[in-house]
Amino acid sequence: MIHFEDVSKTYGDFHAVNSINLEIKKGEIVALIGPSGSGKTTTLKMINRLIEQSQGTISINGQNIFTQNPIELRRNIGYVIQHVGLLPHMTIADNIAIVPKLKKWEKTVYLQRVDELLAMVGLDPEIYRNRYPAELSGGQQQRIGVIRALAADPPIILMDEPFSALDPISREQLQDEVIRLQQKLKKTIVFVTHDIDEAIKIADRICIMRNGQIVQLGTPEQILRHPANDFVREFIGEQRMGKLETLPDLKDILIKPITARPNRGLAEGINAMRKHKVDSLVIVDQNEKLMGIVGVWEIQNHFDEEHLLLEDIMRRDFPVLSNTNTLSDAIYLISKHRVAYLPVVNADRELLGLITRASLVDVMANQFGTSQQRNGGVSTAC
Ligand SMILES: Nc1ncnc2c1ncn2[C@@H]1O[C@H](COP(=O)(O)OP(=O)(O)O)[C@@H](O)[C@H]1O
Ligand SMILES: [Mg+2]
Structure with a gap:
């Protein structure tokens, strides 16, 4: 032309x-x-x-x-x-x-x-x-x-x-x-x-x-x-x-989970989700040890049962990453279990943060120069 x-x-x-x-x-x-x-x-x-x-x-x-x-x-x-x-x-x-x-x-x-x-x-x-x-x-x-x-x-x-x-x-x-x-x-x-x-x-x-x-x-x-x-x-x-072998450490890309205590009610749970714009909560005890996760659908399904607490409906059986795992392990587990995120814990099962599908996409994008947010730590919403 x-x-x-x-x-x-x-x-x-x-x-x-x-x-x-x-x-x-x-x-x-x-x-x-x-x-x-x-x-x-x-x-x-x-x-x-x-x-x-x-x-x-x-x-x-x-x-x-x-x-x-x-x-x-x-x-x-x-x-x-x-x-x-x-x-x-x-x-x-x-x-x-x-x-x-x-x-x-x-x-x-x-x-x-x-x-x-x-x-x-x-x-x-x-x-x-x-x-x-x-x-x-x-x-x-x-x-x-x-x-x-x-x-x-x-x-x-x-x-x-x-x-x-x-x-x-x-x-x-x-x-x-x-x-x-x-x-x-x-x-x-x-x-x-x-x-x-x-x-x-x-x-x-x-x-x-x-x-x-x-x-x-x-x-x-x-x-x-x-x-x-x-x-x-x-x-x-x-x-x-960036090449795959230069992927960052798992601990460097953890995002901050929205957590809740197990003894809170379902309305409180929904409220925390709404406030933080998330669709699930990670349940931790007073020592920040991981206990379970609760999704918005579980709350929805049990919402009429007023006596129930988050610990009654939380899932206890789900894939978890340890801080000694690598990012490749995270990618593997997230695809294998088809979950949106994985909690990451230390040897004492204390919650360190989450790896989400979105944060993995960020890491990949970051290999191409796009900016990436890094948050860490844990804070409890309710
Ligand atoms: N009319 C001109 N007389 C002398 N040098 C010029 C003239 N126009 C452009 N140049 C020189 O030609 C080079 C290329 O210019 P240009 O194509 O405008 O560069 P770019 O758009 O990549 O910045 C520059 O070094 C510029 O100084
Ligand atoms: Mg020019």
């Missing part, structure tokens, strides 16, 4: 982009990533001829873009930049409709398109079409930037650090939005980012650049598993490359 053949961009003797070869396929999202000054923006802007290459050939669908009228070319390539570039004196609808108008679409057609695009990114057209950019939040403005690039339905979209000015929440939302839109629209998207997590999340293939050259091109999986050299390894972060 987009083909770079031995393309360079020089400023005097300096190579901003140095002899790159790259084939971007139809319908894929390619992330250009690398340190500042590595030539990402230059590479991107050569695609819509905002920058002319000094050497080599760029073609789109087999046609050399050098032979095309640059204005016409740009109308068929959506372009999203970091600071949206919405025109402040124009309404949102007019901003979105810029290219459709240039393409001389009928007014009714482009107005309908504006509404459709606003709805697509969750902005009510009735409310937003006549507003001005300054009346929108940064995240909303950036959404408009994205749908403006989609307005005339171009087959190619270029994005240059489109979300990097946003707060982390808007940023995540917009990333999700782009993934969702792409599943529907199947555009060919080239986007520049310096955030490897963003690239891994959104891109089908990642193109890692350094000093104007391509260091590695591959799927996120390929790059994470087989970084081409130390530069890539460092760039993607060593912490992502």
Whole structure:
């Protein structure tokens, strides 16, 4: 679809982009990533001829873009930049409709398109079409930037650090939005980012650049598993490359259980569950020794029997881990018994914490650099 053949961009003797070869396929999202000054923006802007290459050939669908009228070319390539570039004196609808108008679409057609695009990114057209950019939040403005690039339905979209000015929440939302839109629209998207997590999340293939050259091109999986050299390894972060043998110790990933004393009533039990948003309680004696577990269904089933205490309905027979077990033991037991969590005790059967399915997922995710919460200790809820 987009083909770079031995393309360079020089400023005097300096190579901003140095002899790159790259084939971007139809319908894929390619992330250009690398340190500042590595030539990402230059590479991107050569695609819509905002920058002319000094050497080599760029073609789109087999046609050399050098032979095309640059204005016409740009109308068929959506372009999203970091600071949206919405025109402040124009309404949102007019901003979105810029290219459709240039393409001389009928007014009714482009107005309908504006509404459709606003709805697509969750902005009510009735409310937003006549507003001005300054009346929108940064995240909303950036959404408009994205749908403006989609307005005339171009087959190619270029994005240059489109979300990097946003707060982390808007940023995540917009990333999700782009993934969702792409599943529907199947555009060919080239986007520049310096955030490897963003690239891994959104891109089908990642193109890692350094000093104007391509260091590695591959799927996120390929790059994470087989970084081409130390530069890539460092760039993607060593912490992502965790292997099973480097799994953390069981004791380091224990989460804090919600516990209750055996002599409490069922209403108290339900109350503690509700308060702590859990569906089971670990029953411990006054020495924090593990006695049993009670799930919300057990309480439900016996709730009418007012004289019953938690110790009367608790399960005493369930899998338990000792603190000398390993994380692999935990994974094995949790899968074997199909339980949501396992209590972990010491040699005196004192409760140290829980390993949950969710915390195991966290550990796995942590091998890929995602943050993980670590709690420890025991506190009794009732
Ligand atoms: N007009 C220019 N004149 C001279 N050098 C430039 C010009 N534009 C970009 N460069 C240089 O080219 C290199 C690549 O720039 P750019 O593609 O913007 O990097 P990135 O987007 O990866 O941060 C940088 O070293 C930059 O300083
Ligand atoms: Mg740049």
